[in-house]
Amino acid sequence: MSLTGFTFFVFFLAVYGSLWIAAALCRKSGRLVSVNKAILLIASFVFMGWADWRFAICLALLSAVAYGTALRCRANKKWLAAGVTVSIVQLAVFKYLNFFVGAFTGLLGLSEQVIQIMVPLGVSFYTFSAISYMVDVYRGKYEANRSFVDVALFMSFFPKLTSGPILRADAFFDQLDAEHTVSVKNLESGVQIVVCGMLKKMVLADHLAPFVEEVYAAPAAFHGITVFLATVAYTLQIYFDFSGYSDIAIGLARMMGITINKNFDLPYLAKNPTEFWKRWHISLSSWLQEYLYYPLGGNRKGKSRTKINLLLTMLIGGLWHGADWSFIAWGGIHGLALIVHKAFAKRRAGRSAPGDYGTVKAWVSTLAMFLFANFGWIFFRADRITDAFAVIRRMLTGGEGVVHLYSWVFVALAALVIESAVALSRRKGGKVSREYLLLDLSKTYSLVLFFTAVGLLILTAYLGDTSFIYGRF
Amino acid sequence: MAFLKWFGKALIAFVLATAILSGFAYVYSYDGIHHTNPTGATDYVWRPNEHIATMTEGFAWLKMDEAGFNNAGIPDTVDVLFMGSSHTDDLHFSADKNAAVLTGELTGRSVYNVGMSGHTIYRCLDNLPAALATYQPEEFVVLETDTVRLNVDRMNEVLNGTALPNPSYESGIVYYMQLIPAFKPMYKQLDVWMSLEEEEEEQSSESSEMPEEYLGVLKELLARAGQQAREAGVTLIVYYHPPEKLMPDGTVRYKTSKQYLTAFSEACEEAGIVFVNMTESFCRLYNTQHLLAHGFDNTQIGEGHLNANGHKVIAEVLSELINQREVR
Numbered sequence: 001m002s003l004t005g006f007t008f009f010v011f012f013l014a015v016y017g018s019l020w021i022a023a024a025l026c027r028k029s030g031r032l033v034s035v036n037k038a039i040l041l042i043a044s045f046v047f048m049g050w051a052d053w054r055f056a057i058c059l060a061l062l063s064a065v066a067y068g069t070a071l072r073c074r075a076n077k078k079w080l081a082a083g084v085t086v087s088i089v090q091l092a093v094f095k096y097l098n099f100f101v102g103a104f105t106g107l108l109g110l111s112e113q114v115i116q117i118m119v120p121l122g123v124s125f126y127t128f129s130a131i132s133y134m135v136d137v138y139r140g141k142y143e144a145n146r147s148f149v150d151v152a153l154f155m156s157f158f159p160k161l162t163s164g165p166i167l168r169a170d171a172f173f174d175q176l177d178a179e180h181t182v183s184v185k186n187l188e189s190g191v192q193i194v195v196c197g198m199l200k201k202m203v204l205a206d207h208l209a210p211f212v213e214e215v216y217a218a219p220a221a222f223h224g225i226t227v228f229l230a231t232v233a234y235t236l237q238i239y240f241d242f243s244g245y246s247d248i249a250i251g252l253a254r255m256m257g258i259t260i261n262k263n264f265d266l267p268y269l270a271k272n273p274t275e276f277w278k279r280w281h282i283s284l285s286s287w288l289q290e291y292l293y294y295p296l297g298g299n300r301k302g303k304s305r306t307k308i309n310l311l312l313t314m315l316i317g318g319l320w321h322g323a324d325w326s327f328i329a330w331g332g333i334h335g336l337a338l339i340v341h342k343a344f345a346k347r348r349a350g351r352s353a354p355g356d357y358g359t360v361k362a363w364v365s366t367l368a369m370f371l372f373a374n375f376g377w378i379f380f381r382a383d384r385i386t387d388a389f390a391v392i393r394r395m396l397t398g399g400e401g402v403v404h405l406y407s408w409v410f411v412a413l414a415a416l417v418i419e420s421a422v423a424l425s426r427r428k429g430g431k432v433s434r435e436y437l438l439l440d441l442s443k444t445y446s447l448v449l450f451f452t453a454v455g456l457l458i459l460t461a462y463l464g465d466t467s468f469i470y471g472r473f
Numbered sequence: 474m475a476f477l478k479w480f481g482k483a484l485i486a487f488v489l490a491t492a493i494l495s496g497f498a499y500v501y502s503y504d505g506i507h508h509t510n511p512t513g514a515t516d517y518v519w520r521p522n523e524h525i526a527t528m529t530e531g532f533a534w535l536k537m538d539e540a541g542f543n544n545a546g547i548p549d550t551v552d553v554l555f556m557g558s559s560h561t562d563d564l565h566f567s568a569d570k571n572a573a574v575l576t577g578e579l580t581g582r583s584v585y586n587v588g589m590s591g592h593t594i595y596r597c598l599d600n601l602p603a604a605l606a607t608y609q610p611e612e613f614v615v616l617e618t619d620t621v622r623l624n625v626d627r628m629n630e631v632l633n634g635t636a637l638p639n640p641s642y643e644s645g646i647v648y649y650m651q652l653i654p655a656f657k658p659m660y661k662q663l664d665v666w667m668s669l670e671e672e673e674e675e676q677s678s679e680s681s682e683m684p685e686e687y688l689g690v691l692k693e694l695l696a697r698a699g700q701q702a703r704e705a706g707v708t709l710i711v712y713y714h715p716p717e718k719l720m721p722d723g724t725v726r727y728k729t730s731k732q733y734l735t736a737f738s739e740a741c742e743e744a745g746i747v748f749v750n751m752t753e754s755f756c757r758l759y760n761t762q763h764l765l766a767h768g769f770d771n772t773q774i775g776e777g778h779l780n781a782n783g784h785k786v787i788a789e790v791l792s793e794l795i796n797q798r799e800v801r
Contacts, residue, residue: 447486
C-alpha cells in the first residue's frame with residue numbers, strides 16, 4: 001500500500017474518520033486516549049499486514065523484544081545486550097544474509113548461493129527505532145513504557161513505518177497520551193504538508209524516475225551529456241522522493257495529532273559534507289551519531305581514532321541502506337569527505353557560518369558540495385559498483401549515443417532553486433527556517449492557493465509504476 | 474454559522490482556482506472537445522478550429538482546420554489521404570513536421586490527414602468506405618498501424634459491421650464538464666490513479682501462438698479493404714511502425730513477432746495493398762544518428778508516440794514509394 005496510492009487514500013480516510021468519530025463519542029467518557037491508541041495500532045498492523053501478514057508478525061515480535069528489554073535493561077545490562085543483539089541479528093538475517101554469504105563464497109571461489117528471504121517492510125527503520133528505545137531507557141534518558149500498546153505503536157505507527165523518519169520514543173509517547181489528537185487546526189496544517197510532499201514525490205521525483213532508470217540501465221547507449229543529466233536527475237529525484245515521503249508522513253501524522261520533526265533541511269544548500277549530513281535524512285544521521293559514532297568513541301579518543309570512527313559510521317550507514325558494495329562505497333566516499341572536511345575546517349574554524357550565503361565563495365562551496373553529492377549518488381544508484389564506474393566513464397569520455405535532454409530535470413532543478421530561494425528569504429538571524437510555509441485556510445486567497453496546488457498536483461502528477469526509493473531500505 | 478461562512482469562502486476559492494487551473498490546462502494539456510463525425514470517415518472530429526495543447530508528451534500548441542482535423546487547411550482535391558491513430562493525427566509537435574505534411578512537400582501532391590486519436594487499424598478499416606466517399610482521394614490512401622498482430626474478435630467485428638466507434642459526449646453533464654479545460658485532464662488523471670494498482674495486479678500474458686482462424690480472418694479483412702480501394706481507384710498503402718526499446722547493451726529492439734509480420738505482409742500482398750515496414754528505416758536512423766523514432770524530451774526515451782524524427786523517416790519512405798509508383 002503506497003502512501004500515494006488510491007488504496008492508501010481510502011485506508012487513511014477510514015482511519016482518520018474513525019479517529020474523528022472516537023473524538024466525538026469518547027471525549028467525555030475519558031477513554032479517548034486508549035481508543036485512539038487502539039485505532040492507530042490496529043491500522044498500523046493492517047497497513048503492515050496488507051503487504052504480508054508475516055511482516056506484521058515480525059514487527060510484533062521485535063516490538064515485544066524492545067518492550068521486554070526496556071523494562072529490564074536498567075537492572076541488568078545483559079538484557080540490553082540481548083535485546084540489541086536480537087534486533088541486529090534479525091536485521092542481518094533479513095537484509096544481509098545473502099550479501100555476506102555471497103561475499104564469503106566469492107572469496108572462496110565457490111558458486112554463489114542465494115537464499116530466498118522476504119525482507120519485511122521498513123525493517124531497517126523499525127529496527128533502529130527499537131535499538132534507540134532500548135538504549136535510551138538504559139542510558140536513563142526516560143523511563144521504560146509499561147504499556148505494550150504504546151511500544152508497539154511507536155514501532156509500527158503507519159505513516160513512518162516504511163521509510164521513517166526515525167522517531168524518539170519519549171516524544172512519541174508524550175503525544176500519544178494527549179487527548180487532542182484530531183482537530184481542525186491539525187487537519188489544516190497536516191493536509192498542506194501532505195500536498196507539499198505529494199507534489200515533490202508525484203510530480204517531480206516520479207517524472208524523473210523513468211529517465212534515470214533508462215539511462216542507468218543502459219549507459220552505453222547514451223551520450224555523456226545524457227548520462228550526466230541523468231546523474232543530476234537522480235540527485236534531484238532522491239531528494240524529492242525521500243523528502244516528499246517524509247513530508248507526507250509528517251503531514252499524515254500531524255493530521256492525527258502527532259508532531260514529527262522535519263527530516264530534511266534543504267540539504268543541497270550545504271556548503272560542506274558536515275553540513276550536508278546535518279541537513280540530509282536528519283533522523284538517520286542523528287541516530288548514527290548518537291548510537292554508533294559516540295559509542296565508538298566519537299572524537300574523544302585522538303585524531304586517528306576520530307577518523308576511523310567517522311569512516312566506520314559512514315560505512316555502516318551506507319550498508320544500512322542495502323546489502324551491496326555500491327552502498328558501502330557511497331558511505332565510504334562520504335566518510336572520507338567528512339574526514340577531509342573536518343581536518344580542513346579545524347584550520348579555518350569560524351570563517352563560515354551555515355546560514356551565510358552572502359558571498360560568492362559560499363555559493364561556490366554550495367555548488368561544489370552539490371556536485372560532490374551528485375558523484376556520491378552515482379554509487380548509490382548503480383546496481384553494482386562496476387555499473388557506477390561505467391556511468392562515470394561515460395560521463396567523462398562522452399562517447400556516441402542518444403542525446404536526451406529530459407525537460408523534467410530542468411523543471412525539478414527550477415523547483416529546487418525556488419524552494420531554496422523561498423527558504424533563504426525566510427531566514428531569521430542568519431538561520432534558515434525549518435518550519436513549513438503554511439497557509440491560513442480561513443482566508444479566501446489561501447484557499448485559492450491551496451485548491452490550485454491540489455489541482456496542479458492532479459494535473460501534473462506522473463502516474464506510472466514508481467515506488468518510493470527508501471521503501472526498499 | 475462560522476462553518477457556513479468558511480464554506481462560502483471555499484466555494485468562491487474553488488471557482489477561482491478552477492479558473493486559474495483552466496488557464497494552466499489550456500496551455501499545458503488540453504485535447505479539446507470532439508463530436509461524432511457525420512460523414513463516418515472517422516468516428517469523431519474535433520470542433521472546427523479547435524485549440525489543442527500538449528506539454529505532457531512533446532510540446533505543441535495546435536489549431537485544427539475548419540473540419541476539425543490537424544491540417545493547415547482543407548484542399549480542394551485530395552491526392553493522398555492519411556488515416557490512422559494518434560500517431561498520425563500527431564498532436565505532439567509542430568504541425569508542419571508531421572508525416573502527412575512532409576509527404577505532401579516531398580511528392581508535390583495534395584495531402585489531407587484525417588488521423589484521429591484512438592483510430593487503430595480496426596477503426597480505420599471500418600471507416601475506409603466512408604473516408605473514400607467523403608474525400609475521394611485521387612491516388613493513394615495511407616493507413617498507419619503500430620501493430621501487425623491483430624485481434625481475431627475485433628477483426629470479426631469490423632467484418633460483421635458490429636464494431637463500436639469511439640464515443641463522443643455531445644450532451645449531458647460530461648459534455649458540459651468538458652467545456653471547463655481543467656476538468657477533462659484532471660478526470661483522466663484521477664481515473665488512471667484509481668486504476669493504477671489494479672493494472673499492476675492484472676498483468677495478463679497473451680499467448681504467442683497464432684489462433685487457427687487468424688490467417689483466414691486477416692486475409693478476408695484486408696482483401697475487403699483492398700477491394701474498396703480498387704473500386705475507388707486508389708492504391709492503399711499500409712505502413713507499420715514498430716514500437717522500439719533501448720536495450721542495456723546500447724542496441725534497439727523492435728517488438729515484432731516475425732510470424733505475425735509475415736502473415737500480415739502476405740495478406741496485404743494478396744489483397745493488393747502495399748505494405749511498408751518501417752523497422753529497417755528506424756534501425757538505420759538509430760545506428761547512424763542515434764535518434765529514436767518514438768518519444769520526446771519530456772517522456773521516456775523511445776516510448777510513446779512517433780516524434781518528429783519518426784515522422785520524417787516515414788515521410789521519406791512513403792514519398793519515395795509514391796514517387797516511384799505510376800499514377801493510376
